[in-house]
Amino acid sequence: MILAFLIAFPLLNLGYRFLSLAITTGVTAIALYGLGIQFGQAGIMSVGHAAFVGIGAYTAAIVAGMFGIGFWLAIPLSIVMSALCAGMVGLPSLRVGGQHYIIITFCFCALLQIILTNGGTFTGAATGLDVGSIDHLFGINFDQLRNIYYLVTLVLIICLVTTYLIINSPYGRTLRAIRENEMLARAIGINIGLHKIGVFMVSGAFAGMAGILQAYYLRHISPILYGPFPSLYLALMIMLGGSRLIYGPLIGAVIVSFLPEIMRLDPIDSRIAYGIGLLIVVLLLPGGVSAGLLDIYRRLRPRSLK
Amino acid sequence: MEIFFQQLVNSLSVASVTILIGMGITLIFGLAGIVNFAHGEFLMVGGMATWFLVSAGINFFIAVLGAMILVGFLGFVAERGLFRFTLERPMNGFIMSIGLSVILQHVVIRLFNEVQKTIPDPIGQVWVVHGVDIIVMRAIVIAITAIVVAITYFCISRSRYGLALTASIADPDTAALMGIPVRRYVTGVFIYGSVLAGLGGALMIALFPITPFTGSVVIIRGFAVSLIGGLGNVGGAVVGGLLLGLVDGLSAGYGFPEWTDAYSLVLMIAILIVRPQGLLGGTLGPKAS
Numbered sequence: 001m002i003l004a005f006l007i008a009f010p011l012l013n014l015g016y017r018f019l020s021l022a023i024t025t026g027v028t029a030i031a032l033y034g035l036g037i038q039f040g041q042a043g044i045m046s047v048g049h050a051a052f053v054g055i056g057a058y059t060a061a062i063v064a065g066m067f068g069i070g071f072w073l074a075i076p077l078s079i080v081m082s083a084l085c086a087g088m089v090g091l092p093s094l095r096v097g098g099q100h101y102i103i104i105t106f107c108f109c110a111l112l113q114i115i116l117t118n119g120g121t122f123t124g125a126a127t128g129l130d131v132g133s134i135d136h137l138f139g140i141n142f143d144q145l146r147n148i149y150y151l152v153t154l155v156l157i158i159c160l161v162t163t164y165l166i167i168n169s170p171y172g173r174t175l176r177a178i179r180e181n182e183m184l185a186r187a188i189g190i191n192i193g194l195h196k197i198g199v200f201m202v203s204g205a206f207a208g209m210a211g212i213l214q215a216y217y218l219r220h221i222s223p224i225l226y227g228p229f230p231s232l233y234l235a236l237m238i239m240l241g242g243s244r245l246i247y248g249p250l251i252g253a254v255i256v257s258f259l260p261e262i263m264r265l266d267p268i269d270s271r272i273a274y275g276i277g278l279l280i281v282v283l284l285l286p287g288g289v290s291a292g293l294l295d296i297y298r299r300l301r302p303r304s305l306k
Numbered sequence: 307m308e309i310f311f312q313q314l315v316n317s318l319s320v321a322s323v324t325i326l327i328g329m330g331i332t333l334i335f336g337l338a339g340i341v342n343f344a345h346g347e348f349l350m351v352g353g354m355a356t357w358f359l360v361s362a363g364i365n366f367f368i369a370v371l372g373a374m375i376l377v378g379f380l381g382f383v384a385e386r387g388l389f390r391f392t393l394e395r396p397m398n399g400f401i402m403s404i405g406l407s408v409i410l411q412h413v414v415i416r417l418f419n420e421v422q423k424t425i426p427d428p429i430g431q432v433w434v435v436h437g438v439d440i441i442v443m444r445a446i447v448i449a450i451t452a453i454v455v456a457i458t459y460f461c462i463s464r465s466r467y468g469l470a471l472t473a474s475i476a477d478p479d480t481a482a483l484m485g486i487p488v489r490r491y492v493t494g495v496f497i498y499g500s501v502l503a504g505l506g507g508a509l510m511i512a513l514f515p516i517t518p519f520t521g522s523v524v525i526i527r528g529f530a531v532s533l534i535g536g537l538g539n540v541g542g543a544v545v546g547g548l549l550l551g552l553v554d555g556l557s558a559g560y561g562f563p564e565w566t567d568a569y570s571l572v573l574m575i576a577i578l579i580v581r582p583q584g585l586l587g588g589t590l591g592p593k594a595s
Contacts, residue, residue: 045397047404092579099341099400103529104578107571110526114568229522232404239401268412275409282402283391 018261019145025257026152027214032238032249033159034206040243041172042199043179044093048105049234051089051112052204054226056082056211058116061129061221071216078212079205086204090197109231116223129221148217155213156250159206164246166202175199236278242290251290311438313555319444319513321551322451326506327524328531328543329458330499336538337475338495340389341400344407346525347414348500352377352507353516354414357423366428370508374501381500385493393492407521414518422515447509454505458498459540471495475538526567530574549573 035049056078063069063077089108093101166172174195177185186192215221233256241252255277260270285292327349334342342348352373359369384406392399431442462468474481474488482488510516510524531550535542550570557569 045401092575096578099396100533100578102400103533104575107526107530107575111568111571111575114565114571118565228526232408235401236404236408268416271412272409272416275405275407275412278405278408279388279402282398282405283388 019149021257021261023149023152023217025253026156027210029250029253030156030159031207031210031234032253033163034203035234035238036243036249037163037166038199038203039238041175045102046105047102047231047235048109049207050226050230051109052082052086052207053211054112055085056208057215057221060212060215075212079208082208083201083204086200087197090200093196094193106228110228113223113227152213155209240278240281240289245290245294248290308437315438315440317551317555319447320555321547322447323506323510324527324531324551325451325544325547326502327528328547329540330502331528332532332537332539332543333495334499335532337471338492339396341396343403343525344410345503345528346521347407347410348377348380348503349507349524350516350518350521351380351410352504353511356508356511357425360425373508374504377504378497378501381497385496411518420518422517424515425511428512443512455544462540527570530570533574534577
């Protein structure tokens with residue numbers, strides 16, 4: 001049903017504004033799925049996730065600018081680059097845990113923004129870099145917004161399926177074991193370090209994919225997009241949507257992007273509403289909106305069966 | 307040499323504000339066990355309140371008191387209304403504080419606007435000591451910080467309340483059995499830290515302009531100071547603040563000013579990895595969840 005809705009969405013002809021909003025949401029959701037695996041399954045929060053989106057975007061922009069490598073070839077490069085950086089940032093997590101590590105991720109993110117801003121012509125400094133358009137593939141012209149939408153949707157579905165497979169695989173169970181009890185997991189022979197770095201790299205790979213899509217969708221990237229604040233918003237979205245369930249990140253992204261638009265709030269009010277919503281969710285629905293919905297569904301179902 | 311001393315004096319006044327915010331964070335994080343990401347916003351609110359009161363024609367020093375009371379009350383509401391419920395799950399408290407900082411930031415933009423605010427120098431005098439210009443306001447900021455640091459240090463390490471506080475961090479259950487109202491101490495520390503943020507904001511606006519986004523810049527430095535020095539360690543916060551203030555001030559004068567913010571970040575990451583307990587040692591903060 002959701003799939004049908006996703007495909008039919010552009011056919012509703014809601015206009016340019018909603019379609020571009022949907023693309024932004026999709027890109028955000030792709031990045032969120034990475035964070036969802038990291039936080040929901042392995043239990044390691046990060047408030048520096050936008051940094052990896054940024055690394056993916058900048059990798060794509062830089063290889064396009066210097067070597068003329070187009071969108072399709074740059075995808076693996078962006079993904080690998082983001083995954084490697086995520087793995088590197090993940091290294092301190094072997095030594096420090098919990099909130100200290102979150103603060104480290106935040107620092108790395110702030111650091112990346114400073115590096116990008118001071119990178120001179122290589123990173124385009126504060127103004128950023130321009131990116132070309134997506135090359136034609138199989139005769140599909142990606143200059144049309146609708147086709148970019150379908151591309152993003154396709155990637156999003158791939159991410160959904162990947163997340164589903166990871167959650168239901170022995171690998172997902174290993175990660176959950178680490179989340180629940182690190183000592184116990186270590187005692188039964190799970191290589192904690194390897195799996196932690198691994199999950200960072202998976203998470204970074206998702207972010208890299210989101211980054212390259214964002215770069216080619218916006219056609220212009222700048223350091224401000226990937227600083228600490230976008231990262232904080234990603235973290236808030238994942239909390240709002242819920243990280244452990246498969247639709248959680250998608251719900252988080254949709255709520256945050258579409259609700260202000262539907263309720264016609266201006267950006268400042270919507271941020272305030274967003275913050276208040278987050279406080280309510282954390283206090284009342286610790287599993288996020290998706291877990292809350294599931295809970296309501298479970299409570300209603302047996303009654304209807306009786 | 308005179309330029310060096312000039313830089314030193316200026317760095318010291320910057321360091322004072324950094325020490326104040328770092329001390330608030332170190333107390334709240336290390337002793338109350340709450341990671342308050344909205345602490346920078348508390349500081350910003352303090353600065354904005356001072357600006358508002360001074361613009362309304364009230365004397366600067368009374369405005370400072372007003373800002374401290376307002377931010378202290380804000381801390382009281384935040385602790386009783388929000389963080390109280392997440393003491394068992396610090397990670398949720400952390401996320402909530404991010405939400406709180408978003409709210410405060412945008413409420414301030416809504417109430418005023420996002421243009422930077424300044425107040426005229428409340429004293430407006432300059433001392434000249436051996437060719438070094440010392441703006442009197444900066445000297446006052448340094449003096450106030452020194453007094454506050456001394457008071458805090460003695461209260462925590464010498465008074466019986468400080469002892470009770472230390473006990474309730476070391477072992478909350480036993481401390482509660484000994485008749486220490488642990489939760490009340492947590493609230494108290496939170497409010498005290500918030501008051502320090504209010505003071506920091508009020509003093510900051512006397513030195514530099516403040517925008518609604520100042521809080522987010524300051525919070526990173528605050529965490530850097532408290533983690534470098536060691537959580538819950540007032541002396542550590544002073545050392546961390548001086549270190550960062552001097553590095554910043556001197557790099558602005560001699561090094562690469564555009565990388566100024568990067569130094570504190572790199573220093574903080576390095577110290578967190580090599581010595582998670584901080585330079586001078588402290589509590590490890592709340593248990594990792």
